[in-house]
Structure formats: C-alpha cells, structure tokens
Amino acid sequence: MAQSAPLPELLAPAGDAESFKAAIAAGADAIFFGLPAFSARSRAKNISLKEMPDLLELAHRHGVRTYLTMNTLLLDHEIHPAVNLLKKCFEMGLSAVIIQDWGLLRILKENLSPDAIHSSTQMTTHNEGQIHFLSRHGIGQINLSRELSLEEAHSLCKTCHSHHIVPEIFVHGALCTSFSGQCYFSMSLYGHAGNRGDCVQPCRRQYTRTENSQGLRPFNLRDNSLFAHGAKLLEIGAGSVKIEGRIKDASYVWTIVSAWREHLRNIGVGDTSEGDDPRLHRVFNRTFTDAYARGAISPEMFSPHDGSAAQQEGGTVCAYHADTKTLHLSTGILPKGALCTLFTTKGEFVCTGIINNVHRNNTYTFTITNKLVRKIQRTQNVFFTPPDISAHTRKQKITEIEQKKRRVTVHLSGEYGNPLRCRFVIDSSNEFCVSKRTLERAQNRALTRKTLKHHLDTLHSSGISVVIGEMNLPEHPFLPVGDLKQIRNTIRDSVQRTYRRKSPSIPIPPLPPVRKNHRARLAYITDSPQEATRLAKQKKLVFCDVPRRISEKITAFFQSSPRVLPIFPAILIGHDYTAACVFLEKIPQKRIFCENTGIALAASMLGKEVILGSRANITNSYGIELFSHSLSLCGVVPSREISPHDVSSLRPPPGIPLWHPLLTRDFLLESRACLAARSRSCLHPCTSPQNAGCTISHVLHGIEGEKIRIEKTPEEYSCLYGEKALSYTSYIELLNTISVFTVDLRVYPPGTKRETCLTQAEAFIQKPTPSFTFSQSCRPSHFCTKNTETSVQDVFCPKRN
Secondary structure, eight states: OOOSSOOOEEEEEESSHHHHHHHHHHTOSEEEEOOSSSOSOTTSOOOOTTTHHHHHHHHHHTTOEEEEEEOSOOOHHHHHHHHHHHHHHHHHTOOEEEEOOHHHHHHHTTTSOGGGEEEOGGGOBOSHHHHHHHHTTTOOEEEBOTTSOHHHHHHHHHHHHHTTOEEEEEEEEOOOSSOTTOOOHHHHHHSOOGGGTOOOOGGGSOEESSTTSOOBOTTOBOEEEOGGGHHHHHHHTOSEEEEOOTTSOHHHHHHHHHHHHHHHHHHHTTOOOOOOOGGGGTSSOSOEEOHHHHTOOOGGGBOSOOSOTTOEEEEEEEEEETTTTEEEESOOOOOTTOEEEEEOTTOOEEEEEEEEEEETTTEEEEEEOSOOOSOOOTTOEEEEEOOOTTHHHHHHHHHHHHHOOEEEEEEEEOOBTSEEEEEEEETTEEEEEEEEEEBEEOSSOOOOHHHHHHHHGGGGGGTEEEEEEEEEOOSSEEOOHHHHHHHHHHHHHHHHHTTOOOOOOOOOOOOOOOOOOSOOEEEEEESOHHHHHHHHHTTOEEEEEOOSSOOHHHHHHHHHOTTEEEEOOSOOOTHHHHHHHHHHHHOOOSEEEESOHHHHHHHHHTTOEEEEOGGGOOOSHHHHHHHHHHSOEEEEOOOTTSOHHHHHTOOOOTTOOEEEEEEEOOEEEEESSOTTTTTTTOSOOOSOGGGOOOOEEEEEEETTSOEEEEEEOTTSOEEEEESSEEEOGGGTTTOTTEEEEEEEGGGSOSSHHHHHHHHHHHHHHHSOOTTOOOTTEEOOOOOOOOOSSSOOOOOSSOOOO
16 A cells, blocks of 8 residues: 655755766756855865756756755855855746855845745754744754654654754754854864864864874774665655765765665655665775664764775875876775775875776776865875766666757747747646737748748747647738747747746845944853852852753752852753743743753743853844744853954844853763764763763873864763863953853862863953963964855964864
C-alpha cells in the first residue's frame, strides 16, 4: 500500500555549474547553491552571477526550485550590497534565499513572502519557542538542528506545520562538531570566522595530549546518513530532506541524489524496508553514523581519520607545474579518471582534482576541480578514488536535460491591412501579441510555416521549443523581419515571466547615529549562588548560571534572591526548554540574560526584559532593530565574530544599550557529543553524555602551538575553550559606545583570584588603563573583517602568544 504522507522535497547541493546540472539530472526537487560573496562555503568554487541566468532557467524548465545560500553573519556596511545582490538574483528567477543573519531577516521580512525566506541550520533551531519566533518574522522553511533525534524532530515538525512552515531535516553529509552556528573555534584561534563563511575546520585537525605526544583527531565526526530512516522521515512530517556537499564535485552530487531519489520513490509506493545503498559508499565519506537521529550518542560517532573511507593512498607530491597542469608523484598507481584529494602533512585540505592523463615516471596531467585552498607543494599527501563508473551515465543525463525545451505552441491569424495576431500557449495558459506593422501581400518572400519556424527556432538557446499551430492567414502574407523578432522576443519574455519576477522593492531604513557612552558600569557573571548572593548584597549587577537541568533547589534560590538575575544556557532542547519556560513563570526577576530566541520570546511574553548574549550572533544594527521590535529588549552583547572596531560602529535604536565583555572565557564551541570521549581514556562511555555525572577538564595541544581546554560538567554538554581567558581592557578606548561591561568570574576557580578580579575590575572602570590585563588572560588577537568582494582576511591585531 502506498504511503499516505506526501514525499518530502529532496534538496541537493551545488558547488559549481556542473554539480547544479547533475542535481537536476539526478532528480532533485530543489537545489541550494552559493555565490562567491556572503556564502558559508567560501572554500567551494561556487556559482558566478554570470552563470546564474542559464542555470536558473534550466532549473525552472524542469520544475526544480532554487535556493541561494546567504547564510553568513553580515556587518552594517554589507547589508546594502547583500540586498542589492539578492534583488538581482530574484529578478533572474531565484525561488528563495537561505539566511542566518538577523539584520538581513529584518530587511527581507517586510518585502518578501515567507516561501522566499528560509532559515539556515546556522540559526541553531532546536526548540518550539525558536520556531514561534521565526514564524513571527516571515520564515517559510526551517532547517532544524542536526543534533536532534528523530523523536525530538517529530515534535518540532508538528510545530512547524502548525505555523505553515516547512521543516527541513539534514539527511546526508558532513557533521559539525559544534551545534551549527555556535562555533567560534576557527575565528578565535585561527582568524577565519566560520559564521562569516571562512571556517578552516579545526575540528578535523590533529591534537595531542602533551606537547610531544602522538597526534589524534578527537573531534572528527563521521558523516551523517539517515538513509535507513527514510520511511521514518515521512512519518515524523519532514517537509524537506537536505543533502550537504557544496564543496563536493558533480560525481558526488549525482551519486547521492540519485540514491535518495530512488529511495524516496520506493517509499512512496509502499516499500518501507530499511537498508543501505552501496552507491553512498563509493564517493567521499568519513564512514557513516546515525547516532544523533537514534538518540544514541557515543564515541563511535567519531572517526580517527579525516580522509574518505572511499579513498586510497596515492603517494606524495614530488612536484607540480601549474602552467602545464603536470603533477609528479612518488608512485605511479593512479589510473586515468581518478578523483584526488590533496592534504598537507598536517592534514590541512589543499584541493580536489581529477587525473586526466597518465604519463611515464609517475607523472600525471591533473586538473583542479574546485577551489585551490593552498599551494600544491612537495610532500603533500594524495588520496584518490577510482574513476567514476557513473560518469558516462551522468553526462548523458545532463545532455538530455539540457536538450529538453519548454514547449510553446504558436497560432497566427490576420488579414491584409491589419496587424498580425499571435496567440501562444505556455503550460496551458494563453498569451497574446500583435505585430507593430500590418500584413501585406508578399512580392517575393512570403511568410510560411518554414520561415516562421526558422525565425522562432533561435529560442532554442533560451530553452524554448516552438511548435507552429494554426495559421489563419491570407495567401502569400508578408511581415518584416523586425516584427518577427518582436514576436520572438515577446514569447521569450512571456516564458521567462513564468519564473522570473520583477526586481523586488527592498528598501533599507536609515539607522540612528552612533551614540558614545561616557560612563559605563560593570555586571558580573558567576556560577556560584553563594557568590551571587554576596555580590547582590553589595548592590552589584550580578547574573548567575541557570543549569540546563533545573532543580527545586535552584528554583528556590532565584525565588529568594530577586536581585540575582538568571543567565540561561544557549542550547535548550525538549524537556530542558519546557522546564526553563516553567522556571521563568516561577521566578520574580524582571530581567534575564539569554542567548536563545525561544527563551527570549517566552520571557518577553511574561513581561520580563531580555539581554541577548553574544551567542545570539548579532553583528549589525539591523539585527538589534529586529529584536527591539519583537522582544522586551534591554541590552545586546554583539557576536564574538566581529571586532571591537565593528562593535563601535553599531547603531542600536534609542533606549537599547550595548553590552560587551571586559573579561570572558574564550568559548570555542559546545557539542552534544562528548568531546572527551576520544581525547582521553574515558571512564564513563555512555549514550547520553549530557546525563553523565562526570566532571572533565583537560588541555590538548594543537599542531600550531595552540592550547585548547575540554570541559564537561554533570548534566551539561561538553565545551571547548581557549586555554586563557580574554581580556578586552586594551580596547577600552575603542569600545566607547558600551554601556555595560561584563566580568565573567567563571574564568577563575572560586577563591582569592575572583576577589582580586573584582577589585581590579572596579578600579579599572573608574580609571581605564589600556595596558592593564587581568591575570591568566590574554588580549583577543583575531578578528575577521572579511571583504565582501574577496576572501582576504584582515587580522585585526598581532597573533597572540
């Protein structure tokens, strides 16, 4: 018996034009792709603006929707170019845009319909409150966090459907170690911001337990595959299933999309058998896991190797000559057509390519197939997969879809002395036009079916096939060539109007002027209720952690301590979110600190004021404006992804003060998987790391001398931190728009260092001295100010020690 639930949209990636065509040929319902600017995959070759019109036309010819990924955080000066770029794309026929930035959402929601605005996985949507919030701001499709189990996703799919939002679930491809959108690892230690499209994938790198010990890859997750859960995806109400892979080539896209298309088609006719498909293993993969989907998180999710399980070792580079595309290797085992991936000796990605020809003496003609991230140099490692056995079929199918045209039937009628009347039928709709000049009797060249077909066949290049229907004309009619061109252009424009739209009007409102603040105050953050009570008695502005699992004891503490303000976790899934909402109703505090839009909305609906923390990822003034209109906002901490210089140029609405850390932990990422599982001999292997009662804190050493700390506390997710805290005291003169500076006492263990920190902070705020630094801290050194036209990174100040 056939499934009653409708099949979900099959959403495919495209990192270049060939992959785009491969996705259509393989049966994708929709394609997501990026342009060189404002895309979260700057490593991908990406599609150019010049290629877009033809590709979008091809997609629409085959009924395939097209989504542009503009899923990065934007600065104030990038909003205008981003909006202008979007207007061009929508005019070309783009179906929707996938976004992360709150400021961009503020602009678009007023001018585009919900089906044209999708939220990226970078928005970290994992609870009902966040869906309620996004529904209020015109989002039509939501990519749910990939860390959710299918049971958890089921509940959120119901919430999406109740708001007429399409729930999108990630079903195949690479997994980030961090909750997506919540990773600052690449930016903080290496100056390449993941949320700004330039992640260097430090989670795939090697780290050691001691400075001289053997390296391991403790954070390298296997690839996600929910192929065995296809029927379950329909059952829980998934509206779209997404395949990742914009850095992958056309062979990868064709193979994975073909397998999933066939799988969904079989499910649609009642075949709900679970299983695998050998095609999934023939292309790049780090071996597969479905642990998140099953809710069975364990060390088995991690892979000790970053290379593909489908790849073989192909030797090392001896020499490379770019002018002749000649690659000399240490071995001669690579066959013609082999797909290669090159890595440095440190495991850093260099490029992908294909072996076009095999020559003597281990020499090959090598064509780079994607973006060259690093120079090809001696000693780099080469891995390869055998020639793509499906290449011939793929190319044949691509040729077929390119040759298939949009059919238009043309009917002509008219009399001498009157304009020619033309009726043409597009998808059962009738369109009409008339010639500018009148029909005359031909002296020598009459208008015939053959001559008309000759003039209209040039529409083939626009993907249009013309069929000549009725011709009710007098004998030997004549019409000038210019009028025939006019008819041809009218047909082309009418076809394009079926998928192109008029350039949308997207006005950008003016911003208020920058306001300097000449008298900032301090706020303290602690994890100790006792310390919070003492500071509150001293009339300090103090915030205390609310644990993810809220006990009666914690509730009683906040109920009896109205001057201590709660600070909520950024990630609250399922019961944790529900419990936090109940907690909000029970406590008397009228102000909270949070980084989760679901909790922020719940608090605002209870009449409580909200301070949004840095993990809310606000990077521009329009983002602040969006939250000021939709929440009881009383403060904003800008995202860590932007520099103090960019912070100083923010222009919030009147009455919304800016907050900023003075001293803070160097937070890198938070993961639902246990980060300690492979970095040490874990004594508590478990399928629910959050529930584990273990306390872990130890340091790992990176290959560039960096040090990172893994921390895990009972009933919390594990986190990565930089070894030292970050002190922003040296930027105090630049941060002259800040009203409140936060001092995070959690940097130090309870005791005398916290007392010293308090004294130093109070003295500093009275008389700021840029040369001052808190003990065991360092000045933040990397700030990403990525140019919108290029991938060049501007390092804000010298690299820290």
